[in-house]
Amino acid sequence: MNKRASLKSEQELRDQILSIASLGQVAMAMALGVELKLFEAMATVCKASPKHSATVAEVAAQAACKERYIYEWMAAMACGNLIDVDPSGQHFSMRPEHIPVWIGGEGQLPEHSLHVIDFLPGFGGAFNKVKEAFRLDGPPGVPYSAYEDTFYTVMAAWSRTIHDGELCSGYMELIGALELLQKGVNVLEAGCGAGFHIEKMARTFPNSHFTGIDLTQSAINTATTRCEGLPNVKLICGNASHLDKKWTEHFDVVFFIDSCHDMCRPDLAINEVQRVLKPGGLFSMIEWPNGDGNVYEDRKKYGSAVAALFYAASAMHCLPVGSHVEGALQLGNMMGHGRGRKLLEMGGFAKDKIEVLEPPFMPYNCIYTARK
Numbered sequence: 001m002n003k004r005a006s007l008k009s010e011q012e013l014r015d016q017i018l019s020i021a022s023l024g025q026v027a028m029a030m031a032l033g034v035e036l037k038l039f040e041a042m043a044t045v046c047k048a049s050p051k052h053s054a055t056v057a058e059v060a061a062q063a064a065c066k067e068r069y070i071y072e073w074m075a076a077m078a079c080g081n082l083i084d085v086d087p088s089g090q091h092f093s094m095r096p097e098h099i100p101v102w103i104g105g106e107g108q109l110p111e112h113s114l115h116v117i118d119f120l121p122g123f124g125g126a127f128n129k130v131k132e133a134f135r136l137d138g139p140p141g142v143p144y145s146a147y148e149d150t151f152y153t154v155m156a157a158w159s160r161t162i163h164d165g166e167l168c169s170g171y172m173e174l175i176g177a178l179e180l181l182q183k184g185v186n187v188l189e190a191g192c193g194a195g196f197h198i199e200k201m202a203r204t205f206p207n208s209h210f211t212g213i214d215l216t217q218s219a220i221n222t223a224t225t226r227c228e229g230l231p232n233v234k235l236i237c238g239n240a241s242h243l244d245k246k247w248t249e250h251f252d253v254v255f256f257i258d259s260c261h262d263m264c265r266p267d268l269a270i271n272e273v274q275r276v277l278k279p280g281g282l283f284s285m286i287e288w289p290n291g292d293g294n295v296y297e298d299r300k301k302y303g304s305a306v307a308a309l310f311y312a313a314s315a316m317h318c319l320p321v322g323s324h325v326e327g328a329l330q331l332g333n334m335m336g337h338g339r340g341r342k343l344l345e346m347g348g349f350a351k352d353k354i355e356v357l358e359p360p361f362m363p364y365n366c367i368y369t370a371r372k
């Protein structure tokens with residue numbers, strides 16, 4: 001994508017549109033590669049080959065896919081400059097130093113943006129419903145159920161690539177939760193999705209007890225399978241805006257991890273956080289960048305590629321799901337730090353106890369913390 005802040009000429013605009021049209025098609029083909037494990041297949045063949053190259057037939061056999069389709073896919077990857085092809089047009093290669101980017105390596109996860117690409121097919125499935133939600137006479141938004149259940153597993157896979165390294169170390173230390181969790185406290189995560197974070201926290205902090213709640217039963221089912229055998233995890237399908245009446249002052253720490261901006265009534269959910277936290281308890285939200293509330297500033301701060309990615313994903317998913325009931329706050333994932341702070345203040349957290357942090361080790365997130 002054009003890295004410049006704005007386009008100068010008509011030709012530049014035409015080039016930008018062509019580039020996006022091409023990259024959009026390539027991105028969908030890459031999602032096929034992620035889902036069908038074609039990058040893994042190609043890496044396996046290349047690693048076993050003396051010339052570090054692969055033919056279409058070899059990759060097709062390795063991936064158990066049809067050769068004709070694999071040719072088209074490998075051609076798209078080569079023309080997209082993602083893999084190499086020799087002058088014969090028959091031998092494709094993945095450079096050894098690129099293999100960990102595609103499939104991960106020792107102590108290294110695959111490039112996180114591959115999971116962002118993997119959201120596209122699921123977003124496409126809800127396209128017509130999103131289109132209707134845009135119209136004046138259309139519905140207010142789109143329910144989660146309109147998106148395929150794969151959303152939750154893709155989200156968990158992406159969360160893993162961006163949070164696995166620091167969630168239970170740098171992040172917990174930064175918000176002042178590390179010692180608490182090590183000692184043993186009651187923790188709630190609202191909007192836990194397919195359970196990547198709760199599983200990671202429960203394994204790392206066996207003295208603490210974790211309750212995860214999510215609106216969607218299929219997400220809770222996946223999280224339950226993921227957390228099987230962990231005695232310190234309880235998972236419940238429910239709405240964060242209406243938590244269990246018995247939980248008043250029950251939790252020491254409450255997390256919302258990339259979930260606040262997807263909630264229709266985050267204001268009610270934050271009121272509930274106030275109720276269920278013990279006095280002095282800690283509330284922390286990991287949020288997507290959230291931005292400044294001014295798109296001009298956002299493009300300058302995050303760069304065109306990252307800012308456009310978050311706004312476009314918000315238009316296709318976060319805004320519609322966060323709008324689907326009458327009276328929804330319609331945050332979107334670039335709601336602005338000011339709006340995020342205001343929500344916490346309105347939820348009863350003292351202004352001077354709210355912090356918004358942007359640690360370099362979580363470049364795609366911002367972090368809100370507040371104490372009751």
Ligand SMILES: C[S@@+](CC[C@H](N)C(=O)[O-])C[C@H]1O[C@@H](n2cnc3c(N)ncnc32)[C@H](O)[C@@H]1O
Nearest residue numbers: 155159191192193214215239240257258259263
């Ligand atoms: C973007 S996903 C994040 C999932 C998970 N925390 C992660 O980071 O991998 C947002 C999640 O919030 C859940 N959610 C949205 N509104 C909710 C509500 N009112 N109560 C509980 N969960 C909610 C959705 O079902 C979804 O799983």
